[in-house]
Amino acid sequence: MxxxxxxxxxxxxxxxxxxxxxxxxxxxxxxxxxxxxxxxxxxxxxxxxxxxxxxxxxxxxxxxxxxxxxxxxxxxxxxxxxxxxxxxxxxxxxxxxxxxxxxxxxxxxxxxxxxxxxxxxxxxxxxxxxxxxxxxxxxxxxxxxxxxxxxxxxxxxxxxxxxxxxxxxxxxxxxxxxxxxxxxxxxxxxxxxxxxxxxSTKGASATSTSRSTSSTHRTGSRTTGTTGSGDSGSSVSYKNCAAARAAGAAPIHRGDPGYSSGLDRDGDGVACE
Structure with a gap:
């Protein structure tokens, strides 16, 4: 090839x-x-x-x-x-x-x-x-x-x-x-x-069950975090969406660490789409 x-x-x-x-x-x-x-x-x-x-x-x-x-x-x-x-x-x-x-x-x-x-x-x-x-x-x-x-x-x-x-x-x-x-x-x-x-990443010890995306198909809307119109209030912040993507954080939902209304250009609660 x-x-x-x-x-x-x-x-x-x-x-x-x-x-x-x-x-x-x-x-x-x-x-x-x-x-x-x-x-x-x-x-x-x-x-x-x-x-x-x-x-x-x-x-x-x-x-x-x-x-x-x-x-x-x-x-x-x-x-x-x-x-x-x-x-x-x-x-x-x-x-x-x-x-x-x-x-x-x-x-x-x-x-x-x-x-x-x-x-x-x-x-x-x-x-x-x-x-x-x-x-x-x-x-x-x-x-x-x-x-x-x-x-x-x-x-x-x-x-x-x-x-x-x-x-x-x-x-x-x-x-x-x-x-x-x-x-x-x-x-x-x-x-x-x-x-x-x-x-190790701090706080990683949690029990769980895994699932495969090949056998599970999700439908409908999904919860995007806490409600409200303000920013997340988190201490983490990103200068722009390029920085958020480089950190592997995008897209960022309202209520998630790093969410900012300045990054959410269409105001739909999801920044850096």
Whole structure:
């Protein structure tokens, strides 16, 4: 599949904005839950959910992090949510510079919300990656690199994107040591290593039952937090929606940490949609 991808130089980043890929974490599968929470449901185990949200909003769970090989105990909260972020395996900026400018707004929206292109991951590792491709960033967990670059190839193939020569060389070098590596699918990634250490997030010890988004379809509206027209009153704040998304907090519902009416442009109680 890698050999079928065109090899070209990067196009200019001119015109790139997150909005070119549609609403952040849209409910593209119409199951009543945004994409971020869908991926948390898929990739975390032992999850708990907020009552009144039709099992949508994940409040805690455990991630066997593919990028660092560590175990992260996730708890939703103003100081803890950013410990687990949802990474675009092919970064949206990279996609923009390798063909996404030409595929149309709807295809870009699908790319940004496609489970094939999304992984729950360690927040600091995701921040370090930024918009890097395989030539500039690879997971510290070497046991996951075969699956990681194979997923990038699958995404670029699916959305008719190209690779740079440096990117192709890096991917090819890794895949040369990945005997039998299959093309990944949108379902839960295969975790093939034993976590080397454990990191804890304060307040993570809660019992729960998990559920799969593939077998549960939520309908109707979901509770978006406490009622009222003011801000959340939380000590956490975001300068803008870009900062909220970088922290993995968007969309932010009224009553959630970090909600601000200044970020909620249409006043519907959901900021940074």
């Amino acid at each position: 890698l050999e079928t991808l065109p090899v070209k130089g990067r196009a200019p980043k001119t015109g790139y904005t997150r909005e070119q890929f549609g609403q952040a974490w849209a409910d593209v599968d119409h199951n009543g839950c945004d994409t971020r929470n869908d991926i948390l449901h898929r990739d975390l185990t032992g999850i708990t959910t907020r009552s009144g949200t039709r099992d949508c909003i994940v409040t805690s769970g455990t991630l066997q992090d593919p990028y660092t090989g560590t175990t992260i105990h996730f708890v939703r909260g103003e100081k803890t949510s950013s410990a687990v972020q949802i990474d675009h395996v092919v970064a949206l900026s990279d996609a923009w510079q390798t063909g996404a400018q030409q595929i149309g707004a709807e295809q870009r929206r699908r790319l940004a919300n496609d489970p094939l292109n999304l992984l729950a991951a360690d927040g600091p590792a995701n921040q370090q990656k930024s918009d890097g491709d395989a030539a500039t960033w690879l997971p510290a967990n070497k046991a996951f690199r075969c699956q990681y670059v194979a997923r990038q190839v699958a995404v670029k193939h699916a959305y008719k994107l190209w690779v740079t020569q440096a990117e192709k060389s890096a991917i090819s070098s890794i895949l040369s040591g990945c005997k039998g590596q299959a093309v990944p699918t949108a379902t839960s990634p295969t975790i093939t290593w034993t976590p080397r250490s454990t990191t």
